[in-house]
Amino acid sequence: MSIATRSLPRTIGAHAILLTYTAIALFPVILVIMNSFKSRAGIFGAPLTPPTPKTFDLIGYTTVIGQGDFIHYFQNSLVVTVASLFFVLLFGAMAAFALSEYRFRGNTLMGLYLALGIMIPIRLGTVAILQLMVASGLVNTLTALILVYTAQGLPLAVFILSEFMKQVSDDLKNAGRIDGLSEYTIFFRLVLPLVRPSMATVAVFTMIPIWNDLWFPLILAPSEETKTVTLGAQLFLGQFVTNWNAILAALSLAIMPVLILYVIFSRQLIRGITSGAVK
Amino acid sequence: MAAETRPKRPFRWHIGIFLAPAVLVYTAIMILPLAGTLQLSLFRNIEQHQVFVGLQNFRTLFGDPNWSVNFWNALRNNVWFFIIHMLVQNPIGVLLAALLSSPRLRFSAFYRTAIFVPTILSFVIVGFAWKLILSPLWGVAPHMLDLVGLKSLFTPWLGKEEYALTALSLISVWQFVGIPMMLIYAALLSIPDEVLEAAECDGITGMSQFWKIKLPLILPSIGIISILTFVGNFNAFDLIYTAQGALAGPNYSTDILGTFLYRAFFGFQLQVGDPNMGAAIATMMFLIILGGVCVYLFLVQTRLRRYQF
Numbered sequence: 384m385s386i387a388t389r390s391l392p393r394t395i396g397a398h399a400i401l402l403t404y405t406a407i408a409l410f411p412v413i414l415v416i417m418n419s420f421k422s423r424a425g426i427f428g429a430p431l432t433p434p435t436p437k438t439f440d441l442i443g444y445t446t447v448i449g450q451g452d453f454i455h456y457f458q459n460s461l462v463v464t465v466a467s468l469f470f471v472l473l474f475g476a477m478a479a480f481a482l483s484e485y486r487f488r489g490n491t492l493m494g495l496y497l498a499l500g501i502m503i504p505i506r507l508g509t510v511a512i513l514q515l516m517v518a519s520g521l522v523n524t525l526t527a528l529i530l531v532y533t534a535q536g537l538p539l540a541v542f543i544l545s546e547f548m549k550q551v552s553d554d555l556k557n558a559g560r561i562d563g564l565s566e567y568t569i570f571f572r573l574v575l576p577l578v579r580p581s582m583a584t585v586a587v588f589t590m591i592p593i594w595n596d597l598w599f600p601l602i603l604a605p606s607e608e609t610k611t612v613t614l615g616a617q618l619f620l621g622q623f624v625t626n627w628n629a630i631l632a633a634l635s636l637a638i639m640p641v642l643i644l645y646v647i648f649s650r651q652l653i654r655g656i657t658s659g660a661v662k
Numbered sequence: 663m664a665a666e667t668r669p670k671r672p673f674r675w676h677i678g679i680f681l682a683p684a685v686l687v688y689t690a691i692m693i694l695p696l697a698g699t700l701q702l703s704l705f706r707n708i709e710q711h712q713v714f715v716g717l718q719n720f721r722t723l724f725g726d727p728n729w730s731v732n733f734w735n736a737l738r739n740n741v742w743f744f745i746i747h748m749l750v751q752n753p754i755g756v757l758l759a760a761l762l763s764s765p766r767l768r769f770s771a772f773y774r775t776a777i778f779v780p781t782i783l784s785f786v787i788v789g790f791a792w793k794l795i796l797s798p799l800w801g802v803a804p805h806m807l808d809l810v811g812l813k814s815l816f817t818p819w820l821g822k823e824e825y826a827l828t829a830l831s832l833i834s835v836w837q838f839v840g841i842p843m844m845l846i847y848a849a850l851l852s853i854p855d856e857v858l859e860a861a862e863c864d865g866i867t868g869m870s871q872f873w874k875i876k877l878p879l880i881l882p883s884i885g886i887i888s889i890l891t892f893v894g895n896f897n898a899f900d901l902i903y904t905a906q907g908a909l910a911g912p913n914y915s916t917d918i919l920g921t922f923l924y925r926a927f928f929g930f931q932l933q934v935g936d937p938n939m940g941a942a943i944a945t946m947m948f949l950i951i952l953g954g955v956c957v958y959l960f961l962v963q964t965r966l967r968r969y970q971f
């Protein structure tokens with residue numbers, strides 16, 4: 384980039400807009416976490432100030448920790464999300480490659496068939512899914528959730544990944560074929576590394592609905608053993624409607640692990656996006 | 663693209679192997695149950711037996727005022743919900759991505775990470791947190807407005823019929839702006855430097871470079887985002903449910919198709935759940951979404967130009 388494109392006012396303007404939006408994005412989160420460390424009087428008296436020694440109080444946290452098994456719920460959510468994500472990305476990339484790379488009879492039809500799932504929420508089939516899980520004895524297992532979320536994530540992953548795979552140069556793949564690489568090697572060694580940035584993007588918004596889903600944990604796996612953190616938080620919040628200390632503490636406990644995980648994970652994600660885009 | 667020069671081979675097993683896992687899981691867990699549900703909309707439970715009644719359920723949905731008033735209300739609200747997303751969420755997402763992708767911008771990793779934070783939070787957290795913030799009981803929102811001298815503007819937005827839906831739409835925009843931002847950002851980064859340098863050689867820089875060079879190149883991504891927003895909005899349910907409950911108050915003013923379906927399917931208060939009517943509403947949602955997606959696939963996508971670098 385030449386120096387001609389850089390100018391001080393423009394840089395300042397960009398920072399001003401981004402800072403403003405960052406403030407809007409973070410304000411509610413910070414507000415909730417800040418107030419969760421305060422006494423009831425502090426929460427209502429001065430909601431916008433950080434906790435002072437006078438208003439500092441952990442009563443909310445002691446209430447919450449005395450009530451629910453949040454660490455266990457968190458583990459369940461983690462297992463379900465990671466396993467589903469792995470299957471969605473692997474199966475999705477394979478199918479996207481088949482659809483974008485080969486011409487075969489029924490290609491367009493297969494693409495439309497798989498894309499159908501983007502527009503229909505899998506929730507509409509809940510009753511039949513529940514019957515299926517009951518019949519196969521998978522109710523109240525994490526396996527049921529992983530299966531449902533894999534099916535739910537696949538259509539979008541296939542759709543987006545095949546958009547990106549169309550952009551991978553044909554010459555490169557044909558060069559691989561001339562060198563005698565099998566189709567599997569071409570997929571795993573040539574194409575997958577090239578679409579890594581889009582894989583990272585797909586991963587992020589496959590993961591979010593899975594982590595945050597309330598519906599399927601409630602219906603397929605509501606037992607104490609298999610409760611996810613979202614379901615746990617929802618039930619807890621429902622119980623303590625008027626106990627503001629407990630509500631704010633529960634919200635903070637639900638936010639913080641995700642936030643920590645996200646901060647760790649986002650470095651990888653951003654590196655993936657930027658490194659892949661530099662050609 | 664014209665790669666049909668390969669000699670005919672007996673059967674290309676690898677295509678099947680690449681497709682099989684995705685197609686099997688998808689068909690068994692998603693398509694078959696969905697088909698089962700759509701089928702339910704043509705049946706009615708009469709004396710413990712599912713009896714085929716044709717389009718009778720749809721006649722009830724559109725003919726019986728108890729149902730049709732609610733249905734049109736939910737559909738209208740849903741359209742408004744979508745319009746707000748298209749007008750607010752996507753332009754903000756494109757703007758943020760364009761700013762973030764400008765070269766040598768400092769702290770861009772920080773901005774990116776921070777702006778995406780609301781998107782990773784669950785509806786349960788978002789719904790509750792905003793309910794608390796907008797609550798007149800806590801007084802954070804009026805206090806904030808007071809700081810800029812606009813306290814008179816405050817009303818309990820979530821409790822007023824005329825504002826509740828817009829407020830909830832904006833909360834949803836707040837939560838999901840990270841997704842268009844990330845998608846556009848990835849698309850902008852994948853534009854090769856040679857193209858931008860060529861533009862600079864021709865004297866196209868800054869704003870005009872964005873409008874003339876970058877925007878046409880990211881149009882396919884904007885198309886994808888629009889259709890994702892459409893589908894997401896017409897399936898929406900969770901935020902309204904956590905913030906306003908299944909009744910989508912006040913006085914059904916925030917009722918969208920998702921909450922309407924939920925009430926029909928599982929029942930609420932005095933009304934008994936009716937899976938068949940629920941399935942009929944689900945079928946209507948299916949048709950609406952199908953219509954939108956067809957418009958995208960056949961009218962929009964075919965006209966977008968794709969570039970291979």
